[in-house]
Each structure stands twice: as structure tokens, then as C-alpha cells.
Amino acid sequence: MKYFQSKGCRLGGLLLLLGLLWGCSGGAVSAPPVSLPAPVTGRITVSSPDEDGEVTIEGDEGAVSESAFVLAINETEAQSAFLTFPFSFQSVSAEGEGFHSICNEVGHACIQADVTGAFSMTIAASIDDSIAVVEFDNDTGFEKSERLRKPVPENAQPIKRPPVDVEVNESADVVYVYQQAMPAAKVKVEEDQQGQLTIIDRATDKINQVDLPTTGTGQIELDSTGNYLVMTDVVNGSVYIGQVNTTSWTQLYSLEQVGAFDIAFTSTGQNAVIGTLQPETPLLIVDVVSGEGQTTGNNFRFGGAPGSSRNIGGLDFATLEGVNIGCMVGRHQNLQGTKYTAISTLTDDGEDIQAPPLGTFSSFDQTRATGLFFDGATTSFHDVKFFNKGKNIMVTDPEQDLILIFDVELETTSVTSNGMSVQVTNALLSYKGAVSDPQGLVVDPREIEIDEAAGYAFVVVWNHTDEQLDSVVTIDLASLTVLGQSLAGLQPQGIDWDPLGQKIYIAGQKSHTLVVHSLADLLP
CATH class of the missing domain: 2.60.40.10 (Immunoglobulins)
Structure with missing residues (x-):
């Protein structure tokens, strides 16, 4: 060129x-x-x-x-x-x-x-x-x-290597931007063949860049202390855990895991749970302090349904009425080979992640249970987030161009385990409906960020046309209505909300930009 x-x-x-x-x-x-x-x-x-x-x-x-x-x-x-x-x-x-x-x-x-x-x-x-x-x-x-x-915009910082995710440590006033390697045709120097972490110290406006052992796309997630940063690399099939500060990321551990992608920390904050694309090991659970990891076996299934979990596309955790719970979305296949898009709650006891007991499954048509199932040919769940203090869940469905809402309720029942009756508390799901989109802005919705205190959700949508770029839409949580959109570059991937600074950060993969919008920019 x-x-x-x-x-x-x-x-x-x-x-x-x-x-x-x-x-x-x-x-x-x-x-x-x-x-x-x-x-x-x-x-x-x-x-x-x-x-x-x-x-x-x-x-x-x-x-x-x-x-x-x-x-x-x-x-x-x-x-x-x-x-x-x-x-x-x-x-x-x-x-x-x-x-x-x-x-x-x-x-x-x-x-x-x-x-x-x-x-x-x-x-x-x-x-x-x-x-x-x-x-x-x-x-x-x-x-x-x-x-x-x-x-020329004020809020679209250029990033050389394609940015695929972003994390904000609001207490330390630092932004971390995860970048994949440059496409082979655009590599000009050897370093471009590696991933990179750009560290932006907002207090001093200083930028530090750290070359990574990664290559392909993936995600990053900070733990609750802001000291540990976990990253996945889909191309290399690896998970990396390192310590971060305002200038550097130091690798502590690495684990091999084919198909590792989405990351979420449990409610206790020390265990990183990583969804994978592998039926045999749908979840990888890593203690970021010790580096010890364990995988769930193929009996770990959506809602305890027969068959196998084909992949986990999105994860989130919350506390509802003092009970730590989680949620996952992805693909499930029954024993006859029928494929479903699925959503399921999890039990999070702080030490381990447990699948719902088998007794909670009644049929693939169930409407209130720990796991709900939808036609895999017409639906596809991408991301999931709790809100309303754990009482609701928001899910993006790129296949239907919808943002879905589910209700969550706790229910305690007696089940028999090893011949003994035990009390089990499960989080039951029921479908509530879709977010109202009067302007027709929700096209191919992807990542979700929620600020309950401000009362808004922000969702990346790949709605670019020949006339406009991709966007982030703002949703009013009280009315569950899309209020408007703001430009977000081309093929935005990661998104993170800074509740202290009241700003959204968006990693535009194809536009090589980090787009920043204040809350005032996002509201009509």
C-alpha cells in the first residue's frame, strides 16, 4: 500500500x-x-x-x-x-x-x-x-x-493495534486498553505481531504500552481490588493473569484453555470465571491470587437440562437478597441433537460454581426455571448483565435485533441428595419482554454496561450503514426504553462505564479508536 x-x-x-x-x-x-x-x-x-x-x-x-x-x-x-x-x-x-x-x-x-x-x-x-x-x-x-x-472529533483517541476491550479502574484513575496483534497485511514492525496493553493514567495524561504474549482477540477484566487483570486470547487458547498498576502489567500465571473468551468475577471477587467454546469444559474458574484453575465438566449444563452445553457466550454475577448468584448465556444441545439458545442461573458460594440441580429441569418449553431455552435457529444471546439489585437480567440478542429482559426470583425447595433431604435455594428465571426501541436503533446488539445509580444501561450495537458508523445506545432502566444513540467507531468490541467520571469507554476494533462519551453526550 x-x-x-x-x-x-x-x-x-x-x-x-x-x-x-x-x-x-x-x-x-x-x-x-x-x-x-x-x-x-x-x-x-x-x-x-x-x-x-x-x-x-x-x-x-x-x-x-x-x-x-x-x-x-x-x-x-x-x-x-x-x-x-x-x-x-x-x-x-x-x-x-x-x-x-x-x-x-x-x-x-x-x-x-x-x-x-x-x-x-x-x-x-x-x-x-x-x-x-x-x-x-x-x-x-x-x-x-x-x-x-x-x-475531527475530540473523543476518539487513535490506537495503532486493533483495540478489543477496555477496563477502567475508576479509583486509581487508570484506563486499560487491550489490543490484538495487527493483521498480517498491516504488520510493519515485529512488535505489531503481538498483542498490546495500553495503560492511560488519566491524572497525568501519561500513556504506557506493554507488549503482551497474546495474539488474537479476547477480553480483559479487573478484579475488585484493581490489582489483578485477567485476559483471554482466543487465537492462542490461553488465559493470562497479571498484576497491574498505573504503568505496567506483570504476568503471574498462564493457563491453556481452548476457546476461552468472556470473563466475569464472582461476587466474592477473587475467582475469575471464564466462559469457553468447549462442550467438555464450558467454564474455567481461576483463583487470581494463587493461579490455580479448575474446569467444570460436561455435566455442567444450562438449567440442568439433558444434553450438553455447547459454549458459554456471556457471564455475570450479583447478590440477590444476600444470596450470591450468577448467570450465563450460550448454546445448548439436547440428546437428540436439537440446538437451543439458553440462559441459566448459577449458584455462587464464593468458593465454587455449581450448576443448578437436575431436579429443576422439566422441559425445554419451561417458562420459569433456573434455565430457559429458545430456538437456536432464530435466536443468539451475546452478553448478559444483572440490574435492579439482581432482580432483573438484560441480554442482547443479535439474531433478533433485540435487548431482552428477564425477572429473577429466589426459591428454596427440598431436594434429595445421597438419600438425604436438603434445602436448596435457586434463582428462577422468567421472560419479561424486550426493551422498547421506538427509533429502531437496536441492530445487532452486543456488549452491555449498566449504571444502576444513574439509572441507565449502555449497549453497543453494530448498526452501521453506508450513511453512519456503529453506535452505543442509551437505555432508561425505569421505562426500559432506548433514548438515543452516540457514534462508537467501527465494529466496537469492549465497553466499560466509569461511574465516578460518568463516562463510557468503547474499543473500536476496526476503526482503531478508543471512543469516550460523557453521560451528557449519551443523553438526548
């Missing part, structure tokens, strides 16, 4: 006169009319300026035509250059060979997209500058498409 950026104008001799008449824009009066539509706005993101005053422009696949030459123009800077006319006689560097001279002008940057129409480039800019992106003819310098214009 060829790329060139210039920060000055090349003027001399007769060009000086032309520059006085026409500015540094290189505009020609005989340029032909454009023949292509503007680049696709829903596939292009512009980041905030980095410490060097550069913004990153990311074009996803299909953003422009195949192998197109792309010109980015900081229209604010270019206009300022025309008005103040700063002379610069810098020569063209070897990096710029092969590009038209228009790429040498003030506030211009050029690149050639790959065969999928994707590209990545930087240009000098400030917050609120207007960036235009356009396809151009590299032989003549003429623009071939309409211009797409985007302002």
Missing part, C-alpha cells in the same frame, strides 16, 4: 504566481466533472489528534473503489494556507514517489487503497478541523468522486 503525506507547499518560479492566484489547492479550471459517488461514510472513521498532532483515517473494506488512489484534505488547514500563504520549499521525499504533485500540498495526504477498498492514513489536523476524503486520478490529480467530509 503506497502512502504519502505533505505538510508544506512546493512553490517556485511561475508556480509562485499561480499560487497567489489559486492558492495551494492545485485546482485546475478544466477539471472534468466527478464520475463516482463519495467514499462510504459508514466505513470511514477519523480519530482525534495524537500527541504529534496527527489524526488517523481508517477506511474499512468497501470504503472506496478497488485499489483506488485516495486523497485526504484538511480543508481547514488548506484554507488557512491559502489565506496566510506560508512558503515552504521542501523537496519531495522518496516516500512520495509515484504520487501526483497534489499530494505535496499543504494539508494533503495520499494513499492507494488495497484490492478490497480498505486503507489507513494519517494527516496533520486539530479538533474540529474538516477532513475531506476523495478518490482522485493519480495521473492528472483530478478528483474522481464527490468529497466525503468529516470533522
